[in-house]
Amino acid sequence: MKIEMTGIEKAFGTNKVLQGVNFDVESGEVHALMGENGAGKSTLMNILTGLLKKDAGSIKVDGQETTYASALDAEHHGISFIHQEMNNFPQMSVIDNMFLNKEIKNKIGLMNQRKMKKQAKSYLDQLGSHINVDNKIADLSVGEQQMVEIAKSLMTDAKFIIMDEPTAALTENETNILFKTIRDLKKKGVGFIYISHRMEELWKICDRVTVMRDGISVNTYRTQDVKEEQIVHDMVGRDIGDYYPKRNPDLGPVALKAEKLSGNKFTDISFEVHEGEILGFSGLMGAGRTETMRALFGIDKLKSGKIYLHGKEIKFKDPNDAIKHGIGFLTEDRKSEGLVLDQSLEDNIALPSIDGFRKRLLIDQKSEDEMVNMLMKRLTVKAQSAKVSASSLSGGNQQKVVLAKWVGSGSRILILDEPTRGVDVGAKKEIYELMNQLTARHVAIIMISSDLPEVLSMSDRIEVLYEGKQMGIIDAKGATQEQVMKLATGGK
Incomplete structure (x- = not known):
């Protein structure tokens, strides 16, 4: 399976957010999408999954022109989107959030709580997370909520998973477990679109990277062939120097x-x-x-x-x-x-x-x-x-x-x-x-x-x-x- 996006444009009023973006991803690869905040990465993914309509350009899935009516439509066709800002209901339990609109029912039409609980724990166990599925989402840390969102995506048996800053709230151990899960799913042919600002993650988990700046796709590289300085230059349009300015503290009382x-x-x-x-x-x-x-x-x-x-x-x-x-x-x-x-x-x-x-x-x-x-x-x-x-x-x-x-x-x-x-x-x-x-x-x-x-x-x-x-x-x-x-x- 292959997704190809060509010449994608999008404007909100006079603000041109996307001005001709080219991007593609294939089964069994992790393709990173990098760019400064406001470069248009999330907008591009919202267009792919039917949350927004494109103004111009083409989206093809296996060579066929494709438009999804909604995020649910995209999910039914095998594309799952884990958003940076988590999409959950804080006062509901973990299990209720995970099975919302996907409830498992028994022969007489009642929800099979036992089976749902078993499945929820199974998907969280894959991520090395031992969250109590009866707890309210509101009682979880931000990192734990992120693990629930990732588990929800695994439940859909997706062919492509879009991850927007998936490790931003995770510990190093949780990140390592997530990367192992990604590698295991890659072997089964699942493709990933990976949006991250953590530069070091590119060489750990990604096969290719496309860099966006001001609504334009600047360059696409194989990660093994590109250096960090080039990606940063493409992102900001200039050499940024050292990430961390020197500290020369003058301590007071x-x-x-x-x-x-x-x-x-x-x-x-x-x-x-x-x-x-x-x-x-x-x-x-x-x-x-x-x-x-x-x-x-x-x-x-x-x-x-x-x-x-x-x-x-x-x-x-x-x-x-x-x-x-x-x-x-x-x-x-x-x-x-x-x-x-x-x-x-x-x-x-x-x-x-x-x-x-x-x-x-x-x-x-x-x-x-x-x-x-x-x-x-x-x-x-x-x-x-x-x-x-x-x-x-x-x-x-x-x-x-x-x-x-x-x-x-x-x-x-x-x-x-x-x-x-x-x-x-x-x-x-x-x-x-x-x-x-x-x-x-x-x-x-x-x-x-x-x-x-x-x-x-x-x-x-x-x-x-x-x-x-x-x-x-x-x-x-x-x-x-x-x-x-x-x-x-x-x-x-």
Whole structure:
């Protein structure tokens, strides 16, 4: 089986998203689709699977002109799409999500819960995931939700599987299991379209790569014949240099200190972060990194422990209290926690700072507009204007909007949970440079990241957690991935 897309064009109003894209994939291969956020990758896949209609071009399946009426129609014809932003129902159980509109019924028409449970566990077991299928989706971590989405795709017996940032929220072990599953399915003739911003994954799992830039397919290569520098150049239209800017921290006094914090999934966590410092938090999924920060910020309840802000003990009643004390939190799940998706970029960015624009009972719209436009330009947010909704942007640009929100609020302590998840290589470097600029102005940053090279390159010190316990704090200078992973897996 072969899919061929030729000369695909698509515009939304005057915004030309695709301007002539060529792409093909065959059974039994993994073909990567690379490009900066907003390059048109997801739009191209939405056209293939019937979510959007093309304006021009041709789609052929085994030489026959083909158009799918909907995503369900594409799925019935063997094409499954695992979206970056997960498509599930949070208040329903894992098993109900997996079998939605695919329920197994017994002879008298009742749902066969026992058989569905057995099958659900079987598909999750293939991925090395031991999630309780009776749990609500809302109770799962982002990484666990991603594993459910992948398992749902395996259930369809797809001939082609489209994966949009499948490893963004997975641990290294889960990623390795996923890659083994992909290799096993390749041997059975399943083809994959693999969208990722993790450059190192290309040479681990992909056979070919097509690079897109500004709605055009720039080049297609066999991965064994191309180097990373060429792909990056094709993506951004220029040489980008080193990913990670050099850190030359000028540390000030301790900005925030935590003593023996205990809460949901973590116990006796202590650390301090200085003005001008990036303190990295590393660990495997379930280590308690995010839970620690949520409790510190006042989202979840802190069972015990003390927090000191600039030397004074303080207790945050709720997130608003933390924000008033100069703390910002870029959460792991930007879609449900970081943004109001149906609101404009302007409203999202100005939200934590809105009181600063009040003149008596009215909002100083001119001052607000100036700040928002300045931040969008500074963080290179790609959008038609500040008036468009946050839901209309690509994932990476949504991440920049969340960052702009906290930069604009004047936060002196920033908690960044997976700040570059789902962000392209060009935008990553921009975010890293912004972090350096902020710490140069004595902002203290706590960065949670599952990307070990990112942790090692951008942190000044690294706190490692394992199963809710603190394993140690190490100096990032001279530290190795092996040292961090040893601690992250419970080693001394």
